[in-house]
Amino acid sequence: MALSTTINQTGSHSSYRTIFNYYLELCKPKVVAVMLITSMVGMGLALESIPTLNQMGTMIIALTGIAFCASSSAVINHVVDRWRDQKMRRTRKRPVAAGNLPVVKALLFAAGLLSTGVLLLLNVNTLCLLLTLAATLGYAVMYTLILKPITPQNITIGGIAGALPPLLGWTAISPTINAHALLLVLIIFTWTPPHFWALALYRVDDYKKAQVPMLPVTHGQKFTRLHILLYSILLVLVTALPWITQFSSWVYLLFVSYLNLKFIKLAWQLFIEGTDALARKLFKYSIVYLLGLFGAILADHMVRHWIGLV
Numbered sequence: 001m002a003l004s005t006t007i008n009q010t011g012s013h014s015s016y017r018t019i020f021n022y023y024l025e026l027c028k029p030k031v032v033a034v035m036l037i038t039s040m041v042g043m044g045l046a047l048e049s050i051p052t053l054n055q056m057g058t059m060i061i062a063l064t065g066i067a068f069c070a071s072s073s074a075v076i077n078h079v080v081d082r083w084r085d086q087k088m089r090r091t092r093k094r095p096v097a098a099g100n101l102p103v104v105k106a107l108l109f110a111a112g113l114l115s116t117g118v119l120l121l122l123n124v125n126t127l128c129l130l131l132t133l134a135a136t137l138g139y140a141v142m143y144t145l146i147l148k149p150i151t152p153q154n155i156t157i158g159g160i161a162g163a164l165p166p167l168l169g170w171t172a173i174s175p176t177i178n179a180h181a182l183l184l185v186l187i188i189f190t191w192t193p194p195h196f197w198a199l200a201l202y203r204v205d206d207y208k209k210a211q212v213p214m215l216p217v218t219h220g221q222k223f224t225r226l227h228i229l230l231y232s233i234l235l236v237l238v239t240a241l242p243w244i245t246q247f248s249s250w251v252y253l254l255f256v257s258y259l260n261l262k263f264i265k266l267a268w269q270l271f272i273e274g275t276d277a278l279a280r281k282l283f284k285y286s287i288v289y290l291l292g293l294f295g296a297i298l299a300d301h302m303v304r305h306w307i308g309l310v
C-alpha cells in the first residue's frame, strides 16, 4: 500500500530508493557504524606499526564481514521485535513493524547478510569468525529473543554482544584473546547501561506500552538514575585501566579525564534533577564519549608505536 502510493506519486525510481532505505534501516546502520569504528580501533591497537598492504586487506575483509554479521542480527531484531516495535512511538514506523517489508523478505535478507559475513570471515581466521558469530547470536537470540522480554538486566547481560567489536577487530589482526583487548570490551560493557538507561528514562512510556521490563519500568525513575550514576563512576575507574596497566600514556588519561568529567557531571545532574532533557543529553553525549575515548586510545597508540614519538 505504502509502496504503490510512492510509485503513483513520485515514480518508480523513488520506490526503489524507498525499498533500499527500508533494507538499510533494518541494518541499524548508525549503531553498526560506531561498532565498526571500535573494531577498527581494536585492529589498530593490535598492530605495532603502520599496517602492511596485506594487513590492510585483512582489515577491510574483516570489517565488511563483521558489518554483515552485525547487520544480520539487527534485521532479526526488527523481525522478533515487530509487535513490541508497533506499540512504541520511537519504533512504530520501522519497516517490518509498519508492514512495509514482509517478515519472509527480512529473514531472507538476514540469511544473505549472515552467510556473506561468514564467508568473508572464513578468509580472516577462525577465532574472529567464532567470536563474531557469538556476538551475532548474542544480540539476535540471547538479548532480543530471551532476555529483553524477561528481565531489566537484559541490557547489562546482552551488552556483552555489543561490547565485543574491539575484540573482534583485535583478533582479526592477532588471533589470540589479549588482555588489553578485553579491557576495551570491559569499557563498552560498563558504558552500555548509562547509554541505554538514559534513553529508557525519556522513553519510559514506550516501554510501558510495549510491556518491556526495562529498569525505569520495573524499578522506577529514581532507581534508574542512581544506577546510571553508579555505572558512570565504574566507567571512570574502568577507563583508567589502560593507563594503570601502562597500555596507554598520560595523554590518553588526560583526554579521557576530560570526557569522564563531563559524563559524571551529566549523570550527577540527571540523578539530582531527573529531567527528560538531561536524560536525552546524556544519551547523546554517551555516543560522543565513546567515539572520543576510542579515538584517544588509538591516537595515543599510533603516536607511540606506529610513529615512535614519545
Ligand code: HEM
Pocket: 030, 031, 034, 035, 038, 090, 154, 155, 156, 158, 159, 160, 162, 163, 188, 192, 195, 196, 199, 287, 290
Ligand atoms: C545492549 C546494548 C545496547 C542497547 C540496549 C542499546 C540501545 C540503543 C537504543 C534503544 C538506541 C536508540 C535507537 C533509536 O533511536 O532508534 C541506541 C542508539 C545508538 N546506539 Fe546503542 N545500545 C546498545 C549498545 C550500543 C553499542 C555497543 C554501541 C556502539 C559501540 C551503540 C551505539 C549507538 C549509536 C551510535 C546510537 C545512535 C543511533 C542513531 O542515532 O540512529 N549502542 N542504542
Ligand SMILES: CC(C)=CCC/C(C)=C/CC/C(C)=C/COP(=O)(O)OP(=O)(O)O
Pocket: 028, 031, 032, 035, 066, 069, 070, 071, 073, 074, 077, 081, 091, 132, 133, 135, 136, 139, 148, 161, 162, 164, 165
Ligand atoms: C557482530 C556484532 C558486533 C553484533 C552486535 C549486534 C548489534 C547491532 C547490537 C546492537 C545493540 C543495540 C543497538 C541494541 C538496541 O537495543 P534494542 O534492540 O532493544 O533497541 P530498539 O528498541 O531500538 O530495537
